[in-house]
Amino acid sequence: MNTWLVRNRVVIGVVAMVLVIAAGVVYVVATVRDQNADATKPGAPVQSGLTFVDNGSGQNLVSKLDATGARTAGSMKCLRVYTAGGTTVCLRMGVPGAYEAAVSDSTGKELRTVPLPGTPSRARVSASGKIVSWTVFVTGDSYLSPGGFSTRTGVLDLRTGALTESLETFATSIEGVPDKRPNENYWGVTVAADDNTFYATLGSGNTTWLVKGDLTAKTMATVRQSAECPSLSPDQTRVAYKKRGGRLGTWQLYVLDLASGKETELPGSDGVDDQAAWLDAKNLAYAKVQTGGAPTIFESAADGTGQPRQLVAGASSPSPVT
Amino acid sequence: MYVASTRRTKTAPPVDGPRAGRVSTTVVLLGTVSLLTDISSEMVTAFLPVYVIFNLQMSYLQLGVLDGIYTGATAVLRLVGGHISDKVSRHKAVAVAGYGLSAVTKLVFPSVGASSAGLGGVLAVDRAGKGLRTAPRDALISLVTPVDQLGKAFGVHRTMDTIGALIGPLATYAVLNWLSTRPGPIFMISFCFAALGVIVLVFFVRQPRLERVPGKVVTLRATLDLLRNRGMRRTTIAAGLLGLATISDVFVFVVLQRVSGVSPTLLALMPVGTALTFLLAATPLGRLADRVGRWPMFFAGHVVLFVVYLLLLGPFSGLALVIVTVTLHGLFYAATDGVLMAHGATLVPEHLRAGGLSIVQTGQALARFASSIGFGLLLQSFAFSTAVLVAIATMATALVGVFLLIRPEVSR
Numbered sequence: 001m002n003t004w005l006v007r008n009r010v011v012i013g014v015v016a017m018v019l020v021i022a023a024g025v026v027y028v029v030a031t032v033r034d035q036n037a038d039a040t041k042p043g044a045p046v047q048s049g050l051t052f053v054d055n056g057s058g059q060n061l062v063s064k065l066d067a068t069g070a071r072t073a074g075s076m077k078c079l080r081v082y083t084a085g086g087t088t089v090c091l092r093m094g095v096p097g098a099y100e101a102a103v104s105d106s107t108g109k110e111l112r113t114v115p116l117p118g119t120p121s122r123a124r125v126s127a128s129g130k131i132v133s134w135t136v137f138v139t140g141d142s143y144l145s146p147g148g149f150s151t152r153t154g155v156l157d158l159r160t161g162a163l164t165e166s167l168e169t170f171a172t173s174i175e176g177v178p179d180k181r182p183n184e185n186y187w188g189v190t191v192a193a194d195d196n197t198f199y200a201t202l203g204s205g206n207t208t209w210l211v212k213g214d215l216t217a218k219t220m221a222t223v224r225q226s227a228e229c230p231s232l233s234p235d236q237t238r239v240a241y242k243k244r245g246g247r248l249g250t251w252q253l254y255v256l257d258l259a260s261g262k263e264t265e266l267p268g269s270d271g272v273d274d275q276a277a278w279l280d281a282k283n284l285a286y287a288k289v290q291t292g293g294a295p296t297i298f299e300s301a302a303d304g305t306g307q308p309r310q311l312v313a314g315a316s317s318p319s320p321v322t
Numbered sequence: 323m324y325v326a327s328t329r330r331t332k333t334a335p336p337v338d339g340p341r342a343g344r345v346s347t348t349v350v351l352l353g354t355v356s357l358l359t360d361i362s363s364e365m366v367t368a369f370l371p372v373y374v375i376f377n378l379q380m381s382y383l384q385l386g387v388l389d390g391i392y393t394g395a396t397a398v399l400r401l402v403g404g405h406i407s408d409k410v411s412r413h414k415a416v417a418v419a420g421y422g423l424s425a426v427t428k429l430v431f432p433s434v435g436a437s438s439a440g441l442g443g444v445l446a447v448d449r450a451g452k453g454l455r456t457a458p459r460d461a462l463i464s465l466v467t468p469v470d471q472l473g474k475a476f477g478v479h480r481t482m483d484t485i486g487a488l489i490g491p492l493a494t495y496a497v498l499n500w501l502s503t504r505p506g507p508i509f510m511i512s513f514c515f516a517a518l519g520v521i522v523l524v525f526f527v528r529q530p531r532l533e534r535v536p537g538k539v540v541t542l543r544a545t546l547d548l549l550r551n552r553g554m555r556r557t558t559i560a561a562g563l564l565g566l567a568t569i570s571d572v573f574v575f576v577v578l579q580r581v582s583g584v585s586p587t588l589l590a591l592m593p594v595g596t597a598l599t600f601l602l603a604a605t606p607l608g609r610l611a612d613r614v615g616r617w618p619m620f621f622a623g624h625v626v627l628f629v630v631y632l633l634l635l636g637p638f639s640g641l642a643l644v645i646v647t648v649t650l651h652g653l654f655y656a657a658t659d660g661v662l663m664a665h666g667a668t669l670v671p672e673h674l675r676a677g678g679l680s681i682v683q684t685g686q687a688l689a690r691f692a693s694s695i696g697f698g699l700l701l702q703s704f705a706f707s708t709a710v711l712v713a714i715a716t717m718a719t720a721l722v723g724v725f726l727l728i729r730p731e732v733s734r
Contacts, residue, residue, distance in 0.1 A: 009526070010525065010526065013521055013524070013526055016521045016525065017518055017521050020514050020517045020518055020521065021518075023514070024510055024511055024513075024514035027506070027507070027510045028507045028510060028511065031502060031504060031510075032502050032507070035502055053376075055376065055377065055503070058501075058502030058503050058504040058507075059502070059503065060376075060503045079372065079376050093498065093499065098587055098591075115586075115587035116586075116587070117585075117586025117587055117589050117590075119371040119372060119375055120375070121375060137375070138576065138589060152586060165586060166586075181703075289378050294377065295376075316376065
């Protein structure tokens with residue numbers, strides 16, 4: 001037996017290789033075939049409508065839910081998408097290993113494509129559709145190492161065409177002190193109705209801050225600690241953000257009333273890792289992965305009442321249809 | 323003293339030994355195994371950021387840290403893999419275990435889902451497999467290669483290995499773009515490449531028969547006693563010292579992008595540039611090392627790295643700086659990665675080969691790990707330019723120290 005194995009090892013090896021390749025092909029073909037069924041499953045009714053990335057169908061098609069929950073798939077493919085004021089920003093793969101932000105108008109015409117320095121993380125468009133921003137993770141080569149990451153946040157002003165490649169060029173003051181830290185990361189921008197004021201996250205060392213900035217003056221100042229990925233409410237009075245507070249140190253969503261400084265916890269949101277989107281004055285949408293599953297978009301009331309409502313499964317990057 | 327080289331002259335040439343000027347079939351087969359395995363692992367590495375951020379909707383930050391820690395911690399497993407290989411005199415079997423372990427992890431990824439601990443665990447097992455297989459594989463290469471061609475053999479192996487590393491991300495891109503962004507197909511295809519690698523190793527690579535020398539038993543003691551050999555001890559210390567002064571690639575690229583002022587998009591292409599230079603230069607430099615000496619080549623490689631650090635100060639800027647720096651960075655790898663193993667192989671007798679090589683590798687890996695942590699901490703409180711100056715000073719010190727430590731009589 002053993003000598004038979006030895007004598008025929010080349011033949012056995014070739015047969016084994018053929019079997020492995022056949023099994024792989026069968027699996028991949030089957031997956032690709034059954035993923036299309038997922039693209040048409042309806043979601044829950046959403047009054048504002050919902051634009052999102054369909055992760056279930058394996059094509060990352062930007063899809064829409066209407067007020068009744070009926071679903072239509074578009075043709076645009078994005079990793080992250082956000083749409084507001086007639087402007088859509090789509091973060092997608094460009095050449096192998098590189099990513100780009102494609103900005104298009106309401107007719108779907110591409111206005112501008114900006115190359116990105118890393119893997120897309122967040123994307124936003126201001127309510128007017130004039131200011132586009134994104135955050136990417138800059139990860140180096142395959143040999144990752146401690147401290148070997150950083151984030152870059154870019155802002156594009158469609159009125160002037162001015163591109164800020166990184167917020168790190170802005171002057172920042174941390175808790176009233178002009179910042180001299182050489183190594184800091186910014187992420188998750190949200191721009192106010194004046195298209196000039198913005199909120200973002202500053203991370204340095206083990207601390208994160210909510211910062212408030214001015215796009216024209218190119219300045220930022222910290223507002224409070226431990227608040228990430230802010231999202232300003234349509235009436236400009238509240239900021240929703242994620243904060244480590246849940247069980248096991250997971251993130252949870254909170255809404256801060258800017259005038260009173262009162263922070264409200266959104267129950268049932270623990271484990272979230274997303275920049276929430278305001279669907280209207282009262283409701284927030286965000287993606288969260290259910291245990292062992294695909295990302296799912298939930299809706300939570302901004303006043304902290306009630307449990308989250310599932311809008312659509314196998315989906316991420318929510319924004320209201322405008 | 324050249325234990326291995328003096329013994330080699332007495333042993334018969336290996337069964338599948340090379341005809342004049344060609345590397346042994348076993349080396350090419352092991353290169354194929356590495357090529358397939360690297361396609362597999364680089365596919366996953368390229369996919370991981372997308373997978374974690376989009377399929378799992380998690381932050382990437384913690385995972386990067388975890389992965390780095392495991393890479394350092396499992397470096398110690400190289401010692402285990404190396405020693406066991408010698409002990410049972412079956413390098414191939416231990417290598418199969420290591421490659422097999424990594425292959426299986428590709429199928430486990432989907433089932434752990436969005437759990438940081440689970441993902442960390444799977445990555446740890448993958449790295450453990452890598453730790454386990456490296457020393458026996460390098461020992462196999464050295465055992466089937468005549469001493470005067472070690473540099474070339476390791477060069478050919480590293481070239482093939484790096485080709486795989488370049489194909490992997492392209493494969494991931496193709497699958498994501500044209501087939502599916504679902505994680506299943508990527509992990510399955512990655513597993514298939516890894517499985518093909520294991521099959522090539524199991525069915526096509528032959529374990530060279532080592533002449534059993536009475537009185538030369540493999541014990542842990544004997545392996546550790548290798549460090550009593552002056553050449554071996556100094557090589558390990560020197561490789562460790564230089565490892566301490568080696569900052570990780572990520573830092574080099576991030577600093578280079580800032581200093582040169584080129585578009586951040588080029589960050590994605592810099593590792594490709596380094597890998598391309600590495601794969602093109604590994605074989606010629608290995609061959610050259612066989613003629614001028616492996617230790618001088620290894621040392622020269624670090625002098626090149628020193629120049630890379632000097633360039634990070636930005637004597638000029640723009641695309642030219644990026645091209646020159648990335649090319650030199652690739653040359654550094656080509657002149658050091660396989661060459662160190664070729665040098666190490668001349669210092670260790672055959673029956674302790676895998677264990678001996680693993681000592682040198684582990685010393686270097688742990689030192690590099692320590693350096694990346696240290697440099698990471700440094701960057702939290704100092705500017706990039708300060709950190710680069712520290713790297714330059716450290717490398718200069720290490721080079722001088724090593725130059726004094728390794729006298730010409732051991733630098734063959």
